[in-house]
Structure formats: C-alpha cells, structure tokens
Amino acid sequence: MVSSPLGALARYRTLPRIASGSWMALALAARAPYAMIPLGALTAFTASTGSVATGGLATGLVSVASAVAGPLIGRAADRGGRRRVLGLLAPLNALALALLLVAALAGWDGPGMWLVCLAAGATAIPVGSFARVHWVELTEDARDLSTALSYESTVDELSFVLGPALVGIAAGTVLPAAPLALAAALVAGAGIPFALSGGGSAQDGRRARTLTGEIPAIGAVPAEGPFSAHPVPADRHAAAPPAPAISRVLTAVLPALLVMVCIGAFFGSVQAGTTERAALAGAEGAAGLVYAVMGLTSAVTALLVVLLPESVPLAARVLVGGIGMTALMALTATATALPSTALLLLAVGAFIGPTMVTAFALTDRLAPPGGTGVAMTSMQSSVTVGQAAGATAGGALAAASGPAGAFAVSVAAGAVIVLVGLQALLRRSRAARSAGDSRPDVDPGGARSS
Incomplete structure (x- = not known):
C-alpha cells in the first residue's frame, strides 16, 4: 500500500540506483x-x-x-x-x-x-x-x-x-x-x-521477482482473472522455458495490444483534426503547439500513476481512461476555436498517460515466459499501426467534413478502449463470483451452512 503521495513519488529516486542514471x-x-x-x-x-x-x-x-x-x-x-x-x-x-x-x-x-x-x-x-x-x-x-x-x-x-x-x-x-x-x-x-x-x-540472467495476485502500485487483478492469460508464478522471470510462438504471445497480450492500437489511432486522428482546425483558423503553424499540450499533460499524469491506490484494478483503469478520452474528444469535436481545442486536449492528455502505463503493465502481466521481447515490441508496433490508420482515416474525414470528422475517429478509438475495460471488469466479476461459489459457506458460529 502506498503510504503517502510524497512516498510514492520518492520511488523515482530508486530508478538510477537500479539501472544507473x-x-x-x-x-x-x-x-x-x-x-x-x-x-x-x-x-x-x-x-x-x-x-x-x-x-x-x-x-x-x-x-x-x-x-x-x-x-x-x-x-x-x-x-x-x-x-x-x-x-x-x-x-x-x-x-x-x-x-x-x-x-x-x-x-x-x-x-x-x-x-x-x-x-x-x-x-x-x-x-x-x-x-x-x-x-x-x-x-x-x-x-x-x-x-x-x-x-x-x-x-x-x-x-x-x-x-x-x-x-x-x-x-x-x-x-x-x-x-x-x-x-x-x-x-x-x-x-x-x-x-x-x-x-x-x-531465458538468461533474469532475476526472480515476486508477483502474487497483484502488481502493487499498478493495480490489483487476480492472476487468473481478466487480463491474465495464465497464472503468474512467483519465479516467472527466473524460469527459462523455450521462447513461445509469436502467435501465442500476441494472443496472450491481445487486450493490451488493442488498447495501444486505439491510442495510436487517437494520436493520428487528433493530429489530423488539429491540423485542419488550425488551417481553417488561418494559423497552420500553431497546429503542432496545440497538439503538443496533450502530450505534456499525458507525460505528467503518467508519472503520477504511482499515486493510484493498489486496490484499483487494471481493468478499471482502462475503463476510466477510455471514458475520459471519449467524452473529452466528443466535446473537442464540437469546439470551433483553437484556444478551446487546446484546453480540451490539455484535459484529455490526463487520461492518456495512465492508460498507456496500464497497457504496458498488462503486457508484462500477460506475456508468457520467454515472450517479453515480442510482447513489448508488438506494443510499439501497435502504436505505429494505429497512428498510421488514425492519421489516414482522420485526414480523409477532415477533408470531407472538417475537423469534427477527424475527431470522430478519436471518439471511436476511445469507445473501443471503454469496451475493452468493461469486458475485463465483467470477466473479473464473474471470476470473483466463481471463486466465492467454490468456497463452503460458514455461519457466524463456525458451522457450515447448507
């Protein structure tokens, strides 16, 4: 459990000791x-x-x-x-x-x-x-x-x-x-x-890292629950199994990949919509600056993820991130001026950073032993593919119907993230009920009830 916000942020000081500045x-x-x-x-x-x-x-x-x-x-x-x-x-x-x-x-x-x-x-x-x-x-x-x-x-x-x-x-x-x-x-x-x-x-040189049912400061999700394709043994990173097939790795981390494709599509379509809105305002040179404000808040909130309580599941974080991105981009689509667009993008960035952190945490959780390299590089490829698709679709829609068309792609990408998070929460709930049903009921006096 995180003892205090300052204590959580102080953990960043440990990173140079782990990997060297x-x-x-x-x-x-x-x-x-x-x-x-x-x-x-x-x-x-x-x-x-x-x-x-x-x-x-x-x-x-x-x-x-x-x-x-x-x-x-x-x-x-x-x-x-x-x-x-x-x-x-x-x-x-x-x-x-x-x-x-x-x-x-x-x-x-x-x-x-x-x-x-x-x-x-x-x-x-x-x-x-x-x-x-x-x-x-x-x-x-x-x-x-x-x-x-x-x-x-x-x-x-x-x-x-x-x-x-x-x-x-x-x-x-x-x-x-x-x-x-x-x-x-x-x-x-x-x-x-x-x-x-x-x-x-x-397969070589990995230190053992204890991972029970949760990853503290990332989220509490049962090893057998949603976003978990397999149990997470305590010595997962110390094991040395043969490298799994690429198809198996991609299947295991599919929820995280889908989130990252949507984040990439979000980036690409927002770029297209912002560029078109700036052009209509006669301020083409301001498009990059307006778009950049989204990255600034996203970077800050990514750093602050360590402040989130351990009890908040990964699935819930994906769901909240998707809801925030969808709602704010719907408002952005209705805006007309560059200043209001910049303010809305500043707000939406606050949801993107934590969602990206969560997606990579899911990847580490879901990747089968020996497949971490494939899983992590696939995440980066997913962003690239999503960004290209988002920029292409957003650019075409912006040319046909203005900035709102491009921002509609961003809304759709956020909605898919919402669906991924919602499905994971439902799976988590079903897994919890199944685990509860498998335990014998005990009355307050200690006698088993029928």
Whole structure:
C-alpha cells in the first residue's frame, strides 16, 4: 500500500540506483531519432521532390517496415540476446538513415527511395520496448517496476512532443533534410551504445521477482482473472522455458495490444483534426503547439500513476481512461476555436498517460515466459499501426467534413478502449463470483451452512 503521495513519488529516486542514471540518459537519447524520422522523412522528401504524396509515401514505408519488423526483432532478441541482435541492427540502421539522407537530398523517387525507406524502418530499434524489457529484468520489487513503467511512458510522451519540435527547428534553421542527418547522428552516437548495453536472451540472467495476485502500485487483478492469460508464478522471470510462438504471445497480450492500437489511432486522428482546425483558423503553424499540450499533460499524469491506490484494478483503469478520452474528444469535436481545442486536449492528455502505463503493465502481466521481447515490441508496433490508420482515416474525414470528422475517429478509438475495460471488469466479476461459489459457506458460529 502506498503510504503517502510524497512516498510514492520518492520511488523515482530508486530508478538510477537500479539501472544507473547514465543508462537512463542513454536510453532517452537513443529513442529521440525514432520520434523524428516519420515527420523528418515527410519534410525532407516533400521539399526535395516537390510532392507531398512522395513525402507521405516515404513516411508510410518507414512506419510500416518498423511496425512489421518490431515483433521479429523482439523474437530474435528473446532467443539470441539483446546485445547480439541490437548490436548488429544499430549500425545498420545508422547506415540506412545515412542513405535515406542521401536519397532525400538527391530527390529520389521510385524503387530506390522505396528500398531505402524500407531498410530504415526494418532496422529501427524499438528503444522504448527494450528499455521496458530491461526494467522487467532488473526490478525485483513490483512497486519499482510500476515506477519504471510510469517513467518510461512519460519519456515516450516527451519524445512524441519533442521529436516533431526538433524536426521543425532543424528543418527551419538549416535545411529540410537536416532532421534526418540529426537522426542518423543520434543513432550512431546513442543508439549503438544503447544496443551494446543490453543483456542476454529472455531465458538468461533474469532475476526472480515476486508477483502474487497483484502488481502493487499498478493495480490489483487476480492472476487468473481478466487480463491474465495464465497464472503468474512467483519465479516467472527466473524460469527459462523455450521462447513461445509469436502467435501465442500476441494472443496472450491481445487486450493490451488493442488498447495501444486505439491510442495510436487517437494520436493520428487528433493530429489530423488539429491540423485542419488550425488551417481553417488561418494559423497552420500553431497546429503542432496545440497538439503538443496533450502530450505534456499525458507525460505528467503518467508519472503520477504511482499515486493510484493498489486496490484499483487494471481493468478499471482502462475503463476510466477510455471514458475520459471519449467524452473529452466528443466535446473537442464540437469546439470551433483553437484556444478551446487546446484546453480540451490539455484535459484529455490526463487520461492518456495512465492508460498507456496500464497497457504496458498488462503486457508484462500477460506475456508468457520467454515472450517479453515480442510482447513489448508488438506494443510499439501497435502504436505505429494505429497512428498510421488514425492519421489516414482522420485526414480523409477532415477533408470531407472538417475537423469534427477527424475527431470522430478519436471518439471511436476511445469507445473501443471503454469496451475493452468493461469486458475485463465483467470477466473479473464473474471470476470473483466463481471463486466465492467454490468456497463452503460458514455461519457466524463456525458451522457450515447448507
């Protein structure tokens, strides 16, 4: 039980002792380029070819390749060890990004550009996913893991905000392709050291971590209840079973994946709707700033997840997060001015951060032994796929019916999250009733009643 808010927040001071402050800084720098590449590719190829369609295709190819490759990279790391797999991929990715920069500067279009984009995406390291795997392996106390997952979600949110900002600064002050040069330099300078800092395979070197029926400071959910595909033994992370099939891992963590796809669709459609509303207001340059306020509150509330009582189940947290996102985006769809849109997005961000933290906690809970790498990288791929789908659908609806059309996609994504949480709560209730029915009734005097 969390003794006090200050005591809960003080747990963040334990993280540098668990993983070292230098490693945390390295992981932060290593994920920065991957928040820059999609928008950087769009900006660079649009400027060099004069076609926004070419720029959009470049971004789409990079994103799709990284989404497909993510779980495969996770599987390879689960089997062969992170240091070996990522140590090979990081230099290849730096080279691929250098080629992407050359292609952008030369204005490539056609098969050559397609191949370079696919290579850049396929070799991209899911830094956030492997950072979470690292925390799972290092933490022995479940509250420390809760704190680490909250921290990682905050860092993700900050990268979503700062990555596009860096693209705008570099492209505006130097040249449109400058963000790709910066991304390649960051992969070489931070991505490669991060890759070499990783551990062995999922079957090697894991410390035992006691997980009973609950994960303190994340939520109380029975090991056999909703969001649990299998019992969680006390020595789950110390066991060394064969790596399960990717299909088995994806099936086990399906609820969490669905939540993350919806969060990605939420991001993509909000970007489209905000951009369209800013354009209608004659303030196209303000779209990024208006969208960024959502990431700021999301980052703050992700940090504050550790303050939630342990008695609040994971399923309830998903449900509340989905309700908040749905209701506030419905209001955003009816707004007309940019200031009111910014205020509503500021409010909706408060629900996104905790929902993301909960989704990753579910992934750790549900992933079968030996499948953590696949599970975590699949979560990152889910966000990418969802964001691409949300941006595509939101952009089409925004063009057809204005900002409200794009925001309707966000409302629908939030509603699906509500359904996931509601179904999990119902399963939890049925599991609790079944457990109660299996126990013999005892009267106050100790005699068993009929």
